Amino acid sequence: MGSLTEASTLPYWQVNVPPEEREEECPSFLLSAKGKDVEILGTPDSEYKRMTWPELQGHISRNRLDIFQRTPIELRRYFAFNYEIKKKYGSIMNFVLGEKLHWEHPIVADGEPFEKDSDLSIKRNDWPYGIDERISHLVVWTKFPLEEDPTTGGDSRTFPASLPETVSRVEPAQEDPTTGGDLSDRQRKQIDDYVEKTFRVQCGSDNVIWFRNWAALKSVHSVEHFHVMLFNADQKFLDSITGGDVPISETV
Structure with missing residues (x-):
C-alpha cells in the first residue's frame, strides 16, 4: 500500500491506505494525531x-519508554478504535472499567496492595507495540493506587525492578518534569515480588520484564x-492468568 517514495508525496492519513480508499481530507479520528504519531502514520x-x-530490554533499562510505538497500520487502527469508543462510552476509562475489568466506579480495593486477588486483573494489552510477535504484552490493573516517592518530584519513569544480567542499568537519557512521581522503593518491591511469583516462576527471569508508564504516556490515567x-x-499459561483474554486488535 505504498513505497517510501510514494509515501513522501502523500499526506500522512493516506499512507498505508489503498488508493481507492484514500480521503482528500484527514478523517476525524486522526485529527488529534501529533508529532511522533504523525511521523509513524506517514x-x-x-x-x-x-x-x-x-x-x-535495553530501552526499558534506560527508561526510554517513549521509544515504544505501534506499527503504522496498527496505530491507525488504534486511533480509529479509540475515536469510536470515546463516542460510545464517553471515555476510554469507562470502556476499560465496564467492558474489560467489570469494575464499578468509584474503584474501592478489598484489601491492602497485592493482598487480595480481587484487587488485580491481568489482561492482554489490546493494542500492543510493534515488537517481536513472540513477546506477550500484559497489563496488570489494580484497584489500589501505586505509591509514589514524593522526593522524586517530576520524574515518573520507573526502572524495571529486575533485569537479566546482560542488561545494564543506566540513568534516563532525558528528564521531563511534567510527568508525575516515581514509584516508592516499597511499592517497587511489592510489584517485583508479585511479578516474581506470578510470572518469573513460570516463565524464567530472563523472559520477564515489567515497567510502569510515564504519566504522559498513559492512555488510561484513572x-x-x-x-x-x-x-x-x-x-496455556497466558490463557490461565488472563482468563482467556484476547487483544481487541485481534478481534476488530
Missing part, C-alpha cells in the same frame, strides 16, 4: 522494523496499572 508499514526482545512483557510464553 511511514509505509513495510518499512517498519519490529523491536526485538534484547532491544526492548485506573492504575503497570505493564509486564513476557518472551515466548506458553499460550
Whole structure:
C-alpha cells in the first residue's frame, strides 16, 4: 500500500491506505494525531522494523519508554478504535472499567496492595507495540493506587525492578518534569515480588520484564496499572492468568 517514495508525496492519513480508499481530507479520528504519531502514520508499514526482545530490554533499562510505538497500520487502527469508543462510552476509562475489568466506579480495593486477588486483573494489552510477535504484552490493573516517592518530584519513569544480567542499568537519557512521581522503593518491591511469583516462576527471569508508564504516556490515567512483557510464553499459561483474554486488535 505504498513505497517510501510514494509515501513522501502523500499526506500522512493516506499512507498505508489503498488508493481507492484514500480521503482528500484527514478523517476525524486522526485529527488529534501529533508529532511522533504523525511521523509513524506517514511511514509505509513495510518499512517498519519490529523491536526485538534484547532491544526492548535495553530501552526499558534506560527508561526510554517513549521509544515504544505501534506499527503504522496498527496505530491507525488504534486511533480509529479509540475515536469510536470515546463516542460510545464517553471515555476510554469507562470502556476499560465496564467492558474489560467489570469494575464499578468509584474503584474501592478489598484489601491492602497485592493482598487480595480481587484487587488485580491481568489482561492482554489490546493494542500492543510493534515488537517481536513472540513477546506477550500484559497489563496488570489494580484497584489500589501505586505509591509514589514524593522526593522524586517530576520524574515518573520507573526502572524495571529486575533485569537479566546482560542488561545494564543506566540513568534516563532525558528528564521531563511534567510527568508525575516515581514509584516508592516499597511499592517497587511489592510489584517485583508479585511479578516474581506470578510470572518469573513460570516463565524464567530472563523472559520477564515489567515497567510502569510515564504519566504522559498513559492512555488510561484513572485506573492504575503497570505493564509486564513476557518472551515466548506458553499460550496455556497466558490463557490461565488472563482468563482467556484476547487483544481487541485481534478481534476488530
